[in-house]
Amino acid sequence: MKKSIQTVKGVREFYPEAMSLRNYLYEKVRGVSQAFGYQEWDGPFIETIDLYAAKSGEELVKKQSFTFEDRGGDLVTLRPELTPSLARMIAAKQNELTFPVRWWSFGPFWRYEQPQKGRTREFFQWNIDMLGVNSPEADAELIAVAAGFLRSVGLSPERAQIFVNNRRLMDSEFDALDIPPEKRLDVSNLVDRRTKMEPAKWDENARDLGLNQIQLDGLKGILGNFDLWKKNEELTRLFAALDALGVSEYVKFDPNIMRGLLYYTGTVFEAFETTGSLKRAILGGGRYDNLLADVGGQPLSGVGFAMGDVVIGIILQEAGLLPDFDLTPASVLVTVFDKSLLLKSYALASRLRQSGLKVMVYPEPAKLPRQFKFADKMKMKIALVLGPDEAANSQVAVKNLSSGEQVVVRQDAVIDTIRTMLG
RNA sequence: GUGCCUGUAGCUCAAUGGCAGAGCGCCACACUGUGGAUGUGGAUGUUGUGGGUUCGAAACCCAUCAGGCACCCCA
Structure with a gap:
């Protein structure tokens, strides 16, 4: 009796009560996606490793993917994210789809990570994207979808915030500081980590990257300047659109938001719960201009974001925002x-x-x-x-x-x- | 992949080298044509797993598995 076979590390079992939470999230996701006119779709759960090799980032592909050889000797991967599949599927029907395409999806994903609170190896993720329009207003719509979701699950602006930045803006700021292109990735990663590091330690790491005192001071000036967006046309238009969409109370400019994935080129954003113990992003996304061309399509710009079920589930549970699920199977x-x-x-x-x-x-x-x-x-x-x-x-x-x-x-x-x- | 903490009954936990326990839950009865409340009684277990130290291990040591926390990364 005690000799039961264990589950695979980092997976969850969905007993009926957990299943009703998953279905609750699915319903909320579907509700807000459909309210904005997005269509549901899905890709394969297994893909070749090549699909991710190009743009997903080395860490994700080499260390965090479930990759194995199939019986025919080919390397296949349990999908760690959806955007590359989206890009390929769009590219394959580029001449027959009606643009802008607005698509959403909710399904399982796998990442070979160290499981801990808010992180499992098997999780469900909401993806939502708009392709074919490259404008700050389109970016604003996706952020409004995210805000609409937060609102629909009862997370008020006091409790959850979406922080926005722009990679092009940061690039031009880095240009002004003469930070060479080959160091951009490391500097971006360092920016990402700033909030969880000791300031002295952070400075030390910055110098290790080869930044001089002027560049370091300049960088800190940028990261502390929350009015930086005002001199950027993309961002001023973005915030004007957010205001019109009625979600500006959920959104703040934050130059410290960078995001790890390589394919983001413009607007980037992440949502956090501001009061609780969990310091993990609820959702994150941004604009990607080159992804379609990278998988063999004509150049086409897109914007989208993803939300995992684990973090939002914990937050809603801890905040007492979940409804009492009706577990009665029959009346x-x-x-x-x-x-x-x-x-x-x-x-x-x-x-x-x-x-x-x-x-x-x-x-x-x-x-x-x-x-x-x-x-x-x-x-x-x-x-x-x-x-x-x-x-x-x-x-x-x-x-x-x-x-x-x-x-x-x-x-x-x-x-x-x-x-x-x-x- | 790295460091630290944890693992005892179905659940929450106690027992710190000397007989493995409590509360809740479960089962039975009070109540053989009626649930919740109450009372009485009952069953829980290879102390995560494997090895070692010891007269004696839940406890100490080693390994391993799982979970948590912090890195790393990210939804």
């Missing part, structure tokens, strides 16, 4: 009085189901207290008893389990009685 239990009446109970349950009710029948004769306890634990609202007395008179006893009241009615009136009790 009515038909009890089985004894062996001779078993099939009469089955027939009754069947008639009730045909009228659209959710009805469970106790699967074998058992003592009534046991069957009532079962109904109670399953939080069912009504229990029916079809005993010898009722059967002899074509009747059935209908008990309201929350009030304790019980009435005996004719079998042809039982549906009305149940509907009245259920309200």
Whole structure:
């Protein structure tokens, strides 16, 4: 009994209660995606490693992917992200799709990481993208979708914020500081880590990268300048659009947001919960201008973001924002009085189901207290008893389990009685 | 891939080298045609797994697996 086979490291098992959280997130995601006119789609769950090799970043491909050889000797990967599949699928139908394309998806992904709070090796992720329009207003729409989601799950602007930056803006600032192109990636990564490092240690790392004092001071000036966006046309248009979309209270400019993925070229953004213990991004995304060309399509710009189910699930749980999920599998239990009446109970349950009710029948004769306890634990609202007395008179006893009241009615009136009790 | 912490009944935890326990839950009965409340009784286990030290290990040591925290990375 104790020798059970363990689950694979970093995966979760979805018992019914966890499943209702997953479905809740799916419904909220679908709701806000459809409200903005996005269509649901999906890609394959396994892909060749080559798809990710080009642009996803070395860490993701070489260290964090589940890659294995299939029986034919080819290297395949459990997808660690969706955007490259999106780019390929768009490129394949580039001449027949109607642009702008607005697509969303919610499905499983795998990353070979060290599991910890907010990080598992198997997770579900919402992806949503718009392709074919390159404008700050399109970027603003995606940010508004993100804000709309936060709002729909009850996360107020006081509780969750979306921080926005722009890679082109940062590049021009880096140009002004004479930071050479080959150091940009390392500098970006360092910027990403600034909030979780000791200031002195951060300075030391910056000097190790070869930044001189003037560049270091300049960099710190940039990262502390939260008005930097005002001199950038993309960002001023972005914030004007966000204002029109009614979500500006959710969004702030932050020059410290860089994001790791290589394919982002313009706007980048990440959402964080601001009050809780979890310092992980709820969602993140941005604009990618070159991805389609990289997988063999005509140049086409896109913008999108992704949200994993793990972090948002923990945040909503800890904030007490989750609704009480209705775990009742059925509203009515038909009890089985004894062996001779078993099939009469089955027939009754069947008639009730045909009228659209959710009805469970106790699967074998058992003592009534046991069957009532079962109904109670399953939080069912009504229990029916079809005993010898009722059967002899074509009747059935209908008990309201929350009030304790019980009435005996004719079998042809039982549906009305149940509907009245259920309200 | 690195460092630190943790692992005892279904759950939450106690027992710090000397008989493995409590609360909750579970089961039975009070109540053989009716659940929740209450009372009484009952069952829990190879102390994550494997090895070692010891007269004696849940406890100490080593390995391993899993979880957590911090790196790394990111949804």
